[in-house]
Amino acid sequence: MKKLTLLVFLLSMTTLVFGQEFTENTKIVTTSGIGLGSVIAVVASWDRNKSILWAILHGILSWFYVIYFAFTR
Numbered sequence: 001m002k003k004l005t006l007l008v009f010l011l012s013m014t015t016l017v018f019g020q021e022f023t024e025n026t027k028i029v030t031t032s033g034i035g036l037g038s039v040i041a042v043v044a045s046w047d048r049n050k051s052i053l054w055a056i057l058h059g060i061l062s063w064f065y066v067i068y069f070a071f072t073r
Contacts (some may be wrong), residue, residue, distance in 0.1 A: 037062035044069045 045058035
């Protein structure tokens with residue numbers, strides 16, 4: 001009986017928490033800062049070149065440089 005009561009309670013709570021209604025007029029705006037690829041590229045570039053300018057350039061290229069670094073290492 002306790003398990004059934006707990007299950008009903010948890011299901012009702014998830015309905016309250018996740019039961020948001022999205023309409024056609026809802027706009028979701030996502031902003032992001034520095035991505036994971038940029039951070040990995042900057043660290044890899046600094047480890048290889050010890051140059052801030054190269055690190056900035058590779059941070060802009062992000063995942064492209066990470067893949068290049070992985071293949072040429």
